Structure formats: C-alpha cells, structure tokens
Amino acid sequence: MRLLLVEDEKNMASFIKRGLEEEHYVVDLAPNGENALFLAETNTYDLIILDIMLPDTTGFIICKELREKKIDTFILMLTALDDVKDKVLGLKTGADDYLGKPFDFDELLARIAALLRRKRLDKSPLIKVADLELNQLTHKITRANKEIILTSKEYSLLEYLMLHANNVVTRTQISEHVWNENFDSLTNVIDVFINRLRNKIDRGFDKKLIHSLRGTGYTLKE
Numbered sequence: 001m002r003l004l005l006v007e008d009e010k011n012m013a014s015f016i017k018r019g020l021e022e023e024h025y026v027v028d029l030a031p032n033g034e035n036a037l038f039l040a041e042t043n044t045y046d047l048i049i050l051d052i053m054l055p056d057t058t059g060f061i062i063c064k065e066l067r068e069k070k071i072d073t074f075i076l077m078l079t080a081l082d083d084v085k086d087k088v089l090g091l092k093t094g095a096d097d098y099l100g101k102p103f104d105f106d107e108l109l110a111r112i113a114a115l116l117r118r119k120r121l122d123k124s125p126l127i128k129v130a131d132l133e134l135n136q137l138t139h140k141i142t143r144a145n146k147e148i149i150l151t152s153k154e155y156s157l158l159e160y161l162m163l164h165a166n167n168v169v170t171r172t173q174i175s176e177h178v179w180n181e182n183f184d185s186l187t188n189v190i191d192v193f194i195n196r197l198r199n200k201i202d203r204g205f206d207k208k209l210i211h212s213l214r215g216t217g218y219t220l221k222e
Contacts, residue, residue, distance in 0.1 A: 001046040001116060001159070002026040002177045006036040006062065007078070008055050016049070019105055024139060024155045025112075026178055033057035040066055044176055045073050047115055052079035052090070060093050067094035074115045078103070113137060127162045130222045132201065132209060134162055148200050153178070157193050158201070161210070161220040170217040194218060 003020060007013040008031045017027045028043065030036035033054045040048060048066075052059035063075055077090045080101045087098045097111050113136065117125065125137040131144045139155060141148045150158060156178045161169065171190050179189075194210065202208045211219050 001156075002028070002044070003112075004028050004030060004036065004039055004043070004045045004048045004073075006030045006033070006048065006054070006059070007051045008032060008053075009051075016105075016108070019109075020112075021152070023109060024152050024159070026156060031055075033059075033062050036062055037065060040071055040073065041069065046177075047074040047076060047112060049076050049078060049112075050095070052077060052086070060089055063090065063095050064093040074118070076111060076115060127159070127165075129162055129165045129220060130207065130209060132162070134159060143201060143205070150197075150200060154193060154196055154200070158197055158220075161197075161218065164220075166219065166221045168213055168217050168219045173217070 001024075003025050005013060005017055005020070005027055007016065007029070010031075013029055013031070017029055020027050028039055028045075030039050033056050036048075036050070036054075039045075050059045050062060054062070059077055059079065063077070066073070066075070074097075075095045076097045076099060077095045078099055078101060079086065079090075090098050096115055099108060099111055113125070117136075125135055127134045127136065132141075133143075134141050136159070141150060141155070141158065157174065160174065160177050174190055194212070198208075198210050202210055207222070209220050209222070211221065213219065
C-alpha cells in the first residue's frame with residue numbers, strides 16, 4: 001500500500017514515516033501543502049495522512065481542493081487541534097477520519113488499516129489466492145499452511161499482487177505502489193523481486209501462482 005504523509009514537523013514526519021515503512025507501507029513525504037497537492041495529483045495513493053497545521057496553508061484547504069479535483073483517496077487528518085468544531089470541519093471538507101496529537105502509533109496503524117479495508121467488500125484482513133494466504137493485520141503469510149518469511153519489500157509486492165489477483169499489473173503500476181517516488185523504473189529491480197517471490201512462493205509447488213506476461217507485466221492467479 002502506498003501512502004502520502006503530509007507533515008511539516010521534521011521529527012514527527014521522520015517518526016511516522018519510519019514506523020509505517022516498518023509495517024510494510026510505501027511512504028512519500030510532503031512537507032507543505034503545495035508539495036502535497038502536486039504529489040496527490042501526480043501519483044496514485046491508497047491513503048493520505050494529512051496534518052492540519054502546515055506552513056503555507058491548512059489541511060482543511062488541501063482536503064477541500066483534493067475533493068474538488070475528484071481525488072477520492074482516503075484522507076486521515078492529524079492535528080493538535082482537539083476542538084469538536086475543528087473535527088467537524090475536517091470531516092465536512094472531505095476527510096474520512098480524524099486523529100488528534102499526541103496519538104498512540106498503534107491507534108494510527110489501526111485507523112489506517114480500517115480505512116484501507118473499506119476497499120474490500122468482505123472487510124477481512126485475510127487475502128486468499130488458492131492455498132496462499134496473507135493476513136494484512138499480522139503480516140503472516142502461508143502457503144499450504146506453511147509459513148513463508150518475506151522481507152518488507154517482498155511483502156509489499158506480494159500484497160499488491162494478491163490485492164489485484166487474476167488481473168495483469170504493469171511494471172509502472174508496481175513501481176507506483178510498491179516503491180516511492182524516487183524509484184528508477186528503468187532498473188531491473190522489479191524483476192529481481194519477482195524472482196525472489198517465485199523462489200519463496202512457488203518453489204516446490206506444482207501449481208505456480210506468479211506469472212509473467214512478456215511486454216505487459218505480471219499476474220498472480222490460480
């Protein structure tokens with residue numbers, strides 16, 4: 001899952017970004033409203049974490065502009081403002097949830113997971129393709145009930161493939177969702193990670209789940 005973090009306070013931004021990346025999220029950082037609008041309009045994000053107090057504008061204005069531009073990405077607002085009217089204003093401008101500072105990082109993770117599960121009809125954290133299972137809450141992965149250990153980036157890639165099971169995903173789509181904005185799409189990094197996943201997911205099984213489509217992309221299917 002690819003997230004956009006809009007936070008101008010460097011220590012707070014670093015803390016949140018590092019924590020989210022440890023939980024297998026891909027995170028782009030915007031230190032102000034101008035940069036946030038540019039990134040949100042340029043890239044596809046699964047969720048935006050938006051601070052209210054920014055050096056050049058407010059999160060309320062950013063949220064309103066994004067909704068006016070028909071960008072319907074989930075928005076979770078973060079702010080030190082805890083007045084009820086501020087929370088109401090944030091929700092009225094189009095935010096999906098609101099979390100006051102200071103906050104417990106586990107609560108932030110829970111709110112992010114809850115919003116992202118809205119995309120799925122069953123709202124279950126468990127994704128299954130054939131005998132391959134991935135739990136988005138515990139990050140446990142098994143195939144035929146045997147646990148598979150992945151690195152953070154391998155997990156992100158597998159999660160993206162499983163969320164789009166039976167569909168072809170291009171290298172561009174993978175680079176946008178599994179790597180951040182600084183990724184060089186001309187390298188063979190994606191191929192390397194696909195091969196690593198094959199070695200861990202498909203090796204030893206007659207039924208292969210990860211498939212390459214020459215000149216198109218990749219798909220994960222039964």
